[in-house]
Amino acid sequence: MSANRAEPSEITGPKGTQLRVMRILTRSGVLRPARPDRNLRQLLSLARWGATVAGGYRAAAARSPHRVAVVDERRSVTYREVHRRAVRLANGLEKLGAAPGSRVAVLCRNHAWFVEAVVAAAELGADVVLVNTGLTVRATAEVLRAHEPAAIIADAEFADHVAAARLGVPFLVAWPESTGPGSGRPFEPAAHRRVATATVDDVIATAPDAKRRPPERAGRLIVLTSGTTSAPKGAYRANPPGLSAAASLISRIPLRACESVLVATPLFHMWGLAGLQISMALRNTLVLQRRFEPKAALQAIEERRCAVVFGVPVVLQRIMELPPELRDSYDASSLRVVATSGSAIPTPVVTAFMDVFGDVLYNFYGSTEVSWAAIAEPADLRIAPNTAGRPPMDSRLKVLDERGEVVPRGVTGRIFVWNTLLFEGYTSGGTKEHRSGYMATNDRGHLDSSGRLFVHGRDADMIVCAGEQLFPRDVEDLLASVKDIREAAVVGVPDADEGQRFAAYVVVRPGAEMTAPQVRGVVARYLPGNAVPRDVVFVDALPRNATGKVVVRDLPPSLAGD
Structure with a gap:
């Protein structure tokens, strides 16, 4: 065995000193100087509300009030509008019985109402259950019953899913079949466990505009596991400890402030949620489409001059399947970053995509439970298209054998991760296996002599x-x-x-x-x-x-x- 292969499969991302974090945030534009009063309000919002979704949108509204925060097929809203609407929606939810520490279920596709619902729940201090829109009626009902929400916010198309749960709690329609006042009906107390509905806009229009104070306990985000082999489980996602979490991601993916970002993966998914959270810190414009369609995605990139795309591997595959003459008819020259996660990218797709769109591809390896573990940059992917890359700042990973010992580089073992965003456990109880503070990913892989991670598959796939x-x-x-x-x-x-x-x-x-x-x-x-x-x-x-x-x-x- 060579000396390189004898090195232990243990690697640490760059250390995030306070000075390094400040440099990254300044270079990306998070802390870019502005009018003193706006900078002060931005920092005060973060100090009072923390790095929660509510704190992030309050800070962005204070710093860039008139910048468009979200644009979808129906409307666009500025950061100030998202903040003000979320405050009124939080007040309305409170009148309907939701309270700090309760749960609000969100069953929506990608659009501005989704964002407002999540921010409103954070304003209230409620936990948000992000429900997978791809679940069957029965599976959705089981998830809703298991999490016992005090209110449900869902698109009109999922009314049957909500009704099947028979919970008798307020059901607010986020994306109605039609828009405008009166498109829903006021909520009435449930009789015989039947649900009456109103729209989110109806509640916002009638709710008081009273100011809110930070809740005693910040609400948490509950993300469902993928459920590809078994029933999905709810996982408590920790709120970031501060802006150092944003700096960690930016340390490997060169995101910048005030750009347009197409999120082409569901916001209820860990990677779509990451796109939302990092974009609020950067005051980016989220470009959202309710369903991914490759031509529509390319059209959005061209029209909105999107610099960044958050997607999953199948997004790349579907774009590359378009006839070359059609694909090339769209102007994608604005793209700097295409960041994917969620599953392995087929190796041929990696090279083909970069040959067409340039060296803009970043592959993020993580999970609902461990958040991030490694990120492959374009240079890594050119050398080894199937690599998961290296840990970002303030993250560590080990490859262990069955006894919990670190294996030599080049040897396959179980992947364990440490960072500041490990999940807080499942809503049903229980957690992942831990070894000396590191959490199991349930994947197997190896580190090469350069410290790049290669993931072979899940334990269950072997x-x-x-x-x-x-x-x-x-x-x-x-x-x-x-x-x-x-x-x-x-x-x-x-x-x-x-x-x-x-x-x-x-x-x-x-x-x-x-x-x-x-x-x-x-x-x-x-x-x-x-x-x-x-x-x-x-x-x-x-x-x-x-x-x-x-x-x-x-x-x-x-x-x-x-």
Whole structure:
């Protein structure tokens, strides 16, 4: 073993001294000098309200009151308007029975009302349950019942989901089928556990404009886990300890103040929420679309001169699938940063995307529970397109064996992370495994000799075939490079002889043809024999959730053979 490979798989991001944090925040424009009175109000808002969503939007409203905070398909609102509307909505929620320490459920797609609802709950000091819009009616009802919200704010399209929970609490419509006063009806006490509705705008219009004081306990954000293999769980997300959290992200991703940011992943997802939180610190304009559509996203980038996109890997895939002449007809020259997270990016997509849009791609590795673990910059991705990068400022990670010992670099083990934003536990009780203050990600991977992290897959994804440990990522990446394959998912299934085997679910590009033997032949040509999927199932599309992750439990049964 070489000296490099003998180095321990333990790495620490740059130390965030107070001077370093101030330099990063000044360089990005968070602390850019302005009128003394506005700077003072900005700092006082943060001092009183902390780095909560309410504090962030109060500070931004004090510093840049007339800057557009959010623009969606229906309207745009300034930072001052978001703050004032959120205060009135908080007062209205209080009149309807919500209180500091209670919970407010938000079931919305990406739009300005979502932002106002989250800020209003923070003004109130209530915990916000961010509900996945991709859940079934039954699953949504179960989530709502489990979290017992005092009020529910949801788009009109999810009325059946709310009604199925039969909670009898106020239900406010955020995105009504039509707009304007009177598009909802005033809330009335529930009779026989039935729900009456009003719109968010109706409540804001009739609520008092009374000033609010910071709650004794800051409300928390409750983010649901992805639920791709099991039922989603609510996870308490800690409020940032201060602006050092924003500096940590900016230390690896060069975000700047007062730019337009397209968030092309749901705001209820950890990465979409990160886009919202960092944008309020930077006083950016959030560009929101209720549903991702590649042409609409490119049009928004062109029209709004977006400098940054927050997305998930499937966003890159869908943009790259557009005909080149159509894709190139949009002006995306304003893009400086395309930051993705949520799942592994197929290796061929990484290189192809940067070849078209330039070296703007940043790959963020983290989870609902550990927040961030590592970030790959464009230079990292050019060298190793499948790397997760290195820890940002004030973050640390270790790769451990089953006994909890640090493994040498180049050796695969379990990934553990430390930072200041580890989650506070699940709403149902329990937490993640800890080792000496580091939290398990439930992923396996290794560090290379340069300190770059490579994630092979989740513990649950690993299979043991004839005594050999295998991960599906290598097979999926290989199949993604085949020109006739649009996308593929590889999972482990039981095998009577070998213990487990791989099954491949393949989506063929329109007009192309492939057979199961051809798929196996591609894998056999480049990977070990045990990695060759004996089961090859051709499907029209992979079942994905609202954040683009493949929902394994929704894949059809696989049977070995052609």
